[in-house]
Amino acid sequence: MITVDPDLASPFTIEEPQWNPDKSCSHCQNIECQIKxxxxxxxxxxxxxxxxxxxxxxxxxxxxxxxxxxxxxRHCKMCALVSKKESEFFEKQLKILIDGGDFQLHTDFDQDSSDSSILPGKTFSCFLSPDHRYLQFDGEMQENILVQKIESVQVAGVELDQQGNRVGNGICIQYSDCVGKFMILKMNVDKTSSRKEQSMNWVTAMLKAFRLLQESRK
Known part of the structure; x- marks a missing residue:
């Protein structure tokens, strides 16, 4: 294992479980086996x-x-299935998130406030930092978002891809900013960008990332 400072660890990691003591294990704990x-x-x-x-x-x-x-x-049979399903995220989706996508941004400063801001006429690239801890944006108009402070992620729009599959063309991220203020960030895929398909894949990857993030918090 790689030893990592918990404060610097990827938010998608989980802690190693405590092993069941040898003395308490007289039989296989697979209920279908239970061999002594x-x-x-x-x-x-x-x-x-x-x-x-x-x-x-x-x-x-x-x-x-x-x-x-x-x-x-070494994995038991049940855990092996779970880890194999997660492997696609770590091998593919994380790379998509780090490569980033191009979006038009709309921010709501408070859920209960009419104060909002549209960042017009500019495309922002959003990407996951290499240590997986931040969503980063080019320029200075949108602050970086600490992934651990993300409270919800939802699709904000869909369209059909070339294969006829429904894919997200927008995403809504609710998070707490650096001073604890509740924020809502709406990101629409820039349809004029040469990276439109990559950006739509980014939306899908971000949804999967948030599901793993929720599991990590349990």
Missing amino acids: FDILKRKHHCRRCGRCFCDKCCNSMVALPRMCFIDPV
Whole structure:
């Protein structure tokens, strides 16, 4: 594992679980197995859930970037399915978010206030910082957003892509700013940009990122 300062860790990481003590594990904890451990039937801990299993029920070696493991590690069957589903996000979606997209921005300073601001006539590039901790914007008119301060992410508009699939062409992000003030940022894909498709993919990736963020907070 890579040792990371919790204050500097990616918001998409989760803490390693406490392992079930060896003394409390006399049988495989797969309810469909429950074979008794002995000299020949050794116990193994799933790195994701920390429970004890026999080798047959915990022999999947799967990448686990959410816990900062460098190499694939042992998973039970159920946890292996979860980690494999997450692998697309870490291998593909994170790269899309870091590459960024081009958007027109509209900000509401307070949910209960009529005070709002449209940033007209300019396209802003938005991208995830390499350490995954901030949404960053080019220029100085929109502050960077601390990912941990994002409270909700919703699609603000959809259209059909070339394959006829519904994809987001806008997104609404609710967050707390640097002084704790509630903010709403609406981002519409700049349809004139050469990166329109990339920007729409960015919207999809951001929605997936927020779902993982919610899981990390549990």
